[in-house]
Amino acid sequence: MVTTPFQYFSSAINSRIPKKARLEQLADALLKISSSWVPHGVDIFDREWDVLLILDTCRADxxxxxxxxxxxxxxxTTVWSRGSATREWVAHTFTTENIDEIRNTALVTANPTSRWGLRHEAEPNWPEFSKRFTNWDTVEPHHFCEFDEVWRYGPKNPFSGTVMPYAVTDRAISTWRSTRASRMIVHYLPPHIPYGARxxxxxxxxxxxxxxxxxALKSGTSKEQVWNAYIEELVFGLESVETIITDIDADKIVITSDHGESFGEFGIYAHPMLPLPQLRKVPWVETTGQGQNEYTTHIEPTTVDGNTEQKVEKQLEMLGYR
Incomplete structure (x- = not known):
């Protein structure tokens, strides 16, 4: 008997996703498929920069x-991002079309979604068809000149469980000084939830x-209270950004974001893969490294054990993806 597309999709959903989460994850999977075929927004590799500093979920306003x-x-100064979520931005940015630039680029990241977006470890248990029908064409981690996942070993905020932004700066400065990379992308978590600055x-x-x-917002907490916590988290990240700008010698440093955040606009919270202005309009600030070269690095990567999937899952849970 011939299986129809509807039967195939239904079987995939029923066998792989718990009932209470099926509708939400099916919608996300369909958005993922749609996005993979219709890229839009600015490809960062089409722009001029030496160091790209990403503040995760930072809105332009x-x-x-x-x-x-x-x-x-x-x-x-703003641009339209290629993603409404990190996994979408990564998949539209780190593509085989950009592989020549990527081979000369170091990535220093606090976000495990950078690896998840490349589809190599701990991909969510979504329906099989979401993997079969997407049009992503991503590179692999080893294609980067340097692929430093600070979230694996960097010092953590003891209350939020996420890597401290100063650790990302420390590793970025070390990478810029010691590798042959001609470009570097530094991906900070702030102001992403959980808000651990205070x-x-x-x-x-x-x-x-x-x-x-x-x-909290859905339970009646004022948007102002939540927004203030978000801004304080952004400032927490900018303190570490200021350190790297002061220390390294780079002609053009850009401060931007992979995507924004929605605080209930249009009934949307966080950053699902929807092309909303609150999610796609991100800052694009150009500055120059001061080159003081006075910062003393002190964090070294530790040996990574084989429990990568477990570590990814734990970090994704802390970031609200589980």
Missing amino acids: AMDQVASEYEFLDSG SVKQNRPLNDIENDPWN
Whole structure:
């Protein structure tokens, strides 16, 4: 008997996804398929830069709000991202079409989604058809000049469980000084949830807003309270960004984001793969490295054991993807 496409999709969903999550994950899988065939937004490799500093989930209006507090920031300069989520941005950016540039690029990242987006480890248990019908054409980690996953070994915020931004800066400075890479991408987590900036400074566990801002908003917490926590997280990241800009010698450093964040606009929270302005409009700030070369690096990669999938799953859970 010939199996129809509907029967194939239905069987794949029923056998692989728990009932309570089927509708949500099916929608996400279909959006993933659609996005893979219709890329839009700016390809970063079409732009001129030496070092690209990514602040995960940073909205353009959030950067504008804090720009006056930093000499290296300008306000109002934006681009349209190629993704509404890291896994989408990664898949549209680190493609075989860009492989020549990627071979000369170092990636220093605090986000395990960088590997997940390349489809090599711990891909979610979505329906099989979402893998069969996507049109992603990504490179592999070894194609980068350097692929440094700081989230595996870097010091963690003891309350949020996510890698500290200073560790990413430390590894980025070391990488820029010691490798042959002509370009470097540095992917910070702030201002991504969980919002751990206040907790680590005050030496206390996360409160409900910091741990789950979306549930807080849906439960009646004011947007202003959640937004302020988000801005404080952004400032937490910018403190480490300032260190790298002060230290390294680079003609053009760009501060941007892989995608933005939605705080209930159009009834959407966080960053699903939807082409909303709040998710796709990101800052694009150009500055120059001061080259003081005074920072003393002290973090070295530790030996990575074989439990990569377990580590990815744990980090993804902390970031709200599980």
